[in-house]
Amino acid sequence: MSSQRRGIHLDQSELLCKKGCGFYGNTGWQGLCSKCWREENQREKQKQIQEDWALAERLQREEEEAYASRNQRAQSQPSITPFSKFEERKTKEKASKVNTVTKFFTPSTKTPPKKDASPFDAQSSPSASSSASRHSSVDTDHATREFIDFLKPLKSGREIFKQCRAFTESMAYKRDMGADELSECVQDFYQNLSERLQTQFKGSTEHVESVMDEVEKYMMTRLYKEVFCPETTDDEKKDLAIQKRIRALHWVTIEMLCVPVDEEIPQVSDSVVKAITDVIEMDSKRVPKDKLGCITRCSKHIFNAIKVSKKEAASADDFLPTLIYIVLKANPPRLQSNIQYITRFCNPSRLMTGEDGYYFTNLCCAVAFIEKLDGQSLNLSSEEFELYMSGQASPNWPQAAGASSCSPGSAALGQVHKRLDLLTGLGERQERVMEKARQLENDLIDWTDEVEQKVQSALETFPPETQNPTATTATGTSAASSAIDSDNVENELLPPPLQPQVFAG
Numbered sequence: 001m002s003s004q005r006r007g008i009h010l011d012q013s014e015l016l017c018k019k020g021c022g023f024y025g026n027t028g029w030q031g032l033c034s035k036c037w038r039e040e041n042q043r044e045k046q047k048q049i050q051e052d053w054a055l056a057e058r059l060q061r062e063e064e065e066a067y068a069s070r071n072q073r074a075q076s077q078p079s080i081t082p083f084s085k086f087e088e089r090k091t092k093e094k095a096s097k098v099n100t101v102t103k104f105f106t107p108s109t110k111t112p113p114k115k116d117a118s119p120f121d122a123q124s125s126p127s128a129s130s131s132a133s134r135h136s137s138v139d140t141d142h143a144t145r146e147f148i149d150f151l152k153p154l155k156s157g158r159e160i161f162k163q164c165r166a167f168t169e170s171m172a173y174k175r176d177m178g179a180d181e182l183s184e185c186v187q188d189f190y191q192n193l194s195e196r197l198q199t200q201f202k203g204s205t206e207h208v209e210s211v212m213d214e215v216e217k218y219m220m221t222r223l224y225k226e227v228f229c230p231e232t233t234d235d236e237k238k239d240l241a242i243q244k245r246i247r248a249l250h251w252v253t254i255e256m257l258c259v260p261v262d263e264e265i266p267q268v269s270d271s272v273v274k275a276i277t278d279v280i281e282m283d284s285k286r287v288p289k290d291k292l293g294c295i296t297r298c299s300k301h302i303f304n305a306i307k308v309s310k311k312e313a314a315s316a317d318d319f320l321p322t323l324i325y326i327v328l329k330a331n332p333p334r335l336q337s338n339i340q341y342i343t344r345f346c347n348p349s350r351l352m353t354g355e356d357g358y359y360f361t362n363l364c365c366a367v368a369f370i371e372k373l374d375g376q377s378l379n380l381s382s383e384e385f386e387l388y389m390s391g392q393a394s395p396n397w398p399q400a401a402g403a404s405s406c407s408p409g410s411a412a413l414g415q416v417h418k419r420l421d422l423l424t425g426l427g428e429r430q431e432r433v434m435e436k437a438r439q440l441e442n443d444l445i446d447w448t449d450e451v452e453q454k455v456q457s458a459l460e461t462f463p464p465e466t467q468n469p470t471a472t473t474a475t476g477t478s479a480a481s482s483a484i485d486s487d488n489v490e491n492e493l494l495p496p497p498l499q500p501q502v503f504a505g
Helices: 034-070 082-105 138-151 157-171 179-200 205-227 235-248 266-284 288-310 316-330 335-345 348-352 354-371 382-390 411-461
Strands: none
Touching: 138 157, 138 205, 157 179, 157 205, 179 205, 179 335, 179 348, 205 288, 205 335, 235 335, 235 354, 266 288, 266 316, 288 316, 288 335, 288 348, 288 354, 316 354, 335 354, 348 354
């Protein structure tokens, strides 16, 4: 390991959009913000359309030339050119794309609500034939009621609800579309509705943002099952890959990342646990805003842990390594799917600015760093990094002599060395226990001998007195001594007992 350590440094300019617009970029958009990415994507699509038209025209000309050479007799007859039909079809498709979103903003006259119904009664109950009604749940019903309650005070609340409901129902028929196309539909709806609200509320940004937050909550709660980790993407494959990668990096220590956090401090340890809990909880949320809220809370716990450890305000260079450490310890479920879901369907203004956008951009950078992590990033040699990744060695236990210098060996051999070290420690502990047991046994034997010696010495000092087995009475007969008078040797010298005498009066 190199003697001079270098921390993970990220210039704040690297978090911003590569186009220089000042908004936060995103790795999922090739370092661009959502606005520049959409513009770039539109240019690419327009370029592709022009190339397709040019190819179609060239093929049409070749077909017409071949047709003319084969049918010289029919040159004077008017021919129906397939290209005219192709051009007409492309024109209709373009017109349909333009009106795909704007048609939701015009009130429909085909299905007017009942006269005796309230403004939201006609829209509050889902259609029996819609896909959303078949997948309705407590969360979607609760989100619908909250959205209706929020819109009731608004003058245009009924129209907003009708547009959102119509859009979510139309998305049920677009399951076969790719994730990028679904994202584009949702983002187009966000943009058109936001522009209309800006005109209605006369530039009140806070009011528009509050309405857009509720719109996102209502729509994404209903569309969650259809748009989160769709089958048309490889999000699940990426989830498994990053999860396996993080498991393989379980040996990375806090010192290798140069994380300025002291987990021995109880307050710091508590903040670390809360940060891990928040980033794991992100997967349980349905709304992109709620998922961003988990990331923001996690980041604030990280800043608090750094501040307590360093006893000063945390810097951006301290934050990113600590965030990487938290992600490695947490190994959040479906990490890539959650990042892609936020990227595709979150209100774009929230990702471009504000603390939510800043913390989310840092999380994307942390995941990208983990995917490309190597020995140099951790101040390790390539040999050490490979040994740790293969499980043959660990920074937490010493390597066997010559194990890393001779040959890499096998993972099983490394595990054997680890188990031998553990058994050696257990053997030493057993020897110490047996030695104490033998010492206790010797102490008991010595104590027993000492007690016996003391008893014998007492018996020798005070010998017991023997009893006279028989005693001869004055009449010459033998009788046993009384228990009471056995020790009284002078009882024979006592005077005879007094005899009662009678006195005559």
